[in-house]
Amino acid sequence: MIVSNKIISVGFLTLFIINACSTTRIDEEVNVAYSIKEGESIVLLSDSYHTGNKTENDFMDCLNKSLLKKQNQFNIINTNDFQNMFYPWFEPSTAPQRIEDLPKLLNKEIIKNKLSELQIKYLIKITGETKTNASSGALSCAAGPGGGGCFGFAWWDDTSSYEASIWDLSQEASVGNVSASVSGTSVIPAIIIPIPILARTQSNACVGLSDQIAGFFSK
């Protein structure tokens, strides 16, 4: 009896660990020549929700951490620290949304000096979000005095699509774009206990995009 319980537990754990299938698509575009030296810094900044962009805060946290682990060629200034140091110039409602907005901001001596002091060479603007495209199935749970349980099957399709536009602050130009798009289907079969098998599209997109950004600067 103890042995069969163990087998069931291991089976469930394995199912939990298994991720559902996902498809990743990555893309890269280079506009002008660029280079980054040791000691120089980059900053990741999401496009504003004021313009309809919905990049999640946890995606930005993941991207900052992932990029920090993947390379030691340049420094990465944390997005929140950067916004605090440059308050109020890179807030959701005030940050430059297009490369054409950059010269007006960089004309301010106090901002230019601070960027130079921190050796910030590139500003990477992130756009995109994770969307659920379709969902179906039915899952019902019930509880009573004698216990409870769930029965059914539900699934949904997620797409995590993100793009990074790399702005060179010294050239006041966009030097390139990289993107990562991950699609996947998550399922939850339930016979008494629901077993979620999730396609981690957002975390896969985070890994894909950080690989792309690190690769872009290592060339």
Added chain:
Amino acid sequence: MKIKLILSTFIIILSGCTSQSITISSSVPIPLVLSNNDLKVISYFSDNVNDYLFTSEVLEKTDNSWEINFQDTQKNIFTIILNSFFDNNDISDSFENISDNSADLIMGFNLESFEFLTPQIASNDKYSVWIKYKINIYDQKKDLIQNWSITGYGEQLTGSFEGNDAILNAINIALRDVGANLTIKLENDMPELLTLM
């Protein structure tokens, strides 16, 4: 067992309509601006900026009632912004207590509106917050020379936030946005203000 069942049903029914209490104590970073040490500024704040307690009206039976205590957060944020621009910035209790010629500029802050939408009301997955202030600017003779409207907007997806953290964050973002918009307004309109003085 029956008693337990009745009790849990009762708790579920009760949780449909509850009272939420939040205390705001956020701040903003010191703005990256050049300060002016030539101008003497005196600012004053209306009661709803000094210490504001928002109490919501329950529109529907399923809504929560909200009590949001801003304490002196708004006043502190405005003071941080003004101190970054003006080395000589004092605070007065009221406009009446400021004597003529005691300052080059007098700035009065009044909260005009505070509004928010919950996911329940908006049928979405985020809290949205709007704040609007009216700022009156007077010259040294206490004549009104400018009248500004400064707004702030903040939104926060409910996501993995627990309890009231999502609405708290949306309010903090809106207050930070107010500070940002005031700083940029001051930066852009300072040359015009100097000509009006």
